[in-house]
Amino acid sequence: MGRLEGKVAIVTGATGGIGSATARKLLDEGAQVMLAGRDGGRLGAAAEALGAGDRVATCAGQPADEGDVAALIAATTSRFGALHALIANAGSEGKVMPITHTSLEDFEAVQRTNVNSVFLAIKHAAPAIQAAGGGAIVALSSVAGEVGVAGIGAYAASKHAIAGLVRVAALELAAAGVRVNAVAPAPIDNAMMQSIEGQASPADPDLARAGFTALIAMGRYGTDSEVANLITFLASDEASYCTGGNYAVDGGFLAA
Numbered sequence: 592m593g594r595l596e597g598k599v600a601i602v603t604g605a606t607g608g609i610g611s612a613t614a615r616k617l618l619d620e621g622a623q624v625m626l627a628g629r630d631g632g633r634l635g636a637a638a639e640a641l642g643a644g645d646r647v648a649t650c651a652g653q654p655a656d657e658g659d660v661a662a663l664i665a666a667t668t669s670r671f672g673a674l675h676a677l678i679a680n681a682g683s684e685g686k687v688m689p690i691t692h693t694s695l696e697d698f699e700a701v702q703r704t705n706v707n708s709v710f711l712a713i714k715h716a717a718p719a720i721q722a723a724g725g726g727a728i729v730a731l732s733s734v735a736g737e738v739g740v741a742g743i744g745a746y747a748a749s750k751h752a753i754a755g756l757v758r759v760a761a762l763e764l765a766a767a768g769v770r771v772n773a774v775a776p777a778p779i780d781n782a783m784m785q786s787i788e789g790q791a792s793p794a795d796p797d798l799a800r801a802g803f804t805a806l807i808a809m810g811r812y813g814t815d816s817e818v819a820n821l822i823t824f825l826a827s828d829e830a831s832y833c834t835g836g837n838y839a840v841d842g843g844f845l846a847a
Contacts, residue, residue, distance in 0.1 A: 597621065599673050603654050603663075605626035608782060613822050628649075634651055655704055664719050679730040685743070729826055730773045736773070772834060787799070
């Protein structure tokens, strides 16, 4: 029997690298999964690729729109009968540039996508999870939510904010049986990091990759599936005494 047999989970940002790997891992562990994202067509393709039949469904909407988030929770409980875990994975890297060159509009856009989406996910998922007898919320932070990284001020600010939200939510929701944790990946070998590399060093993205890799004790980027493994553990009952944490999956990035 899988660790999430009989459980229902939502994954936001489900068409991205970490999102799709997490959905697959949750399904492998027995969960029924609602895939959430902005693009209904891409969600449909992602669901088909998972090959899980009626154990997977999709719901399109904006992760930082309160009405869409409330509708996502309602659609999930209507389709599957309950909600036990929500993976708040939707996010954006934003533009790579110094703070002095960053417009307020660009800064606020990253906060809306990354911070508002986690706030709304916690706000609306927690009552449904409590009604199901308890469960877990896992938000995607980053090692950039623990340290500064030059050039990604908006992104780093948003990930620091997520770590704070998670700690407060963990305190407020413990009595309701809702555990709230964050996962903090180091550079992961996926499209988001390719975007950061390309922006940081347009003439030679490999140069940026080499610079990031040099900061990782294990000497390599992580994989989407390695992040999904940690997320799945935190979503499961095996993590029953874990709440309020920001768990690194970073190859030793933060050990220095």
